[in-house]
Amino acid sequence: MFLYKDGRIGIFDTKSGITGIKGNVETQDKLKGLQKRIEELNKVSSHKYFGGIYEPESLGEWKLTEEWE
Numbered sequence: 872m873f874l875y876k877d878g879r880i881g882i883f884d885t886k887s888g889i890t891g892i893k894g895n896v897e898t899q900d901k902l903k904g905l906q907k908r909i910e911e912l913n914k915v916s917s918h919k920y921f922g923g924i925y926e927p928e929s930l931g932e933w934k935l936t937e938e939w940e
Contacts, residue, residue: 882908887926905924
């Protein structure tokens with residue numbers, strides 16, 4: 872979790888390889904659960920929550936997936 876200077880709170884989970892978002896149903900379910908919780912928090916908090924699953928895309932670069940369709 873990260874608290875940003877502008878008051879937003881980021882909640883992230885890191886994954887790679889076989890636990891990555893594309894090939895792992897459990898990770899996809901975790902992302903859906905995280906998004907549901909973020910929606911609930913945004914309804915009752917003065918902070919703006921956001922987050923998702925971070926995966927390494929290439930050396931030094933990461934990709935954030937915030938929603939699973």
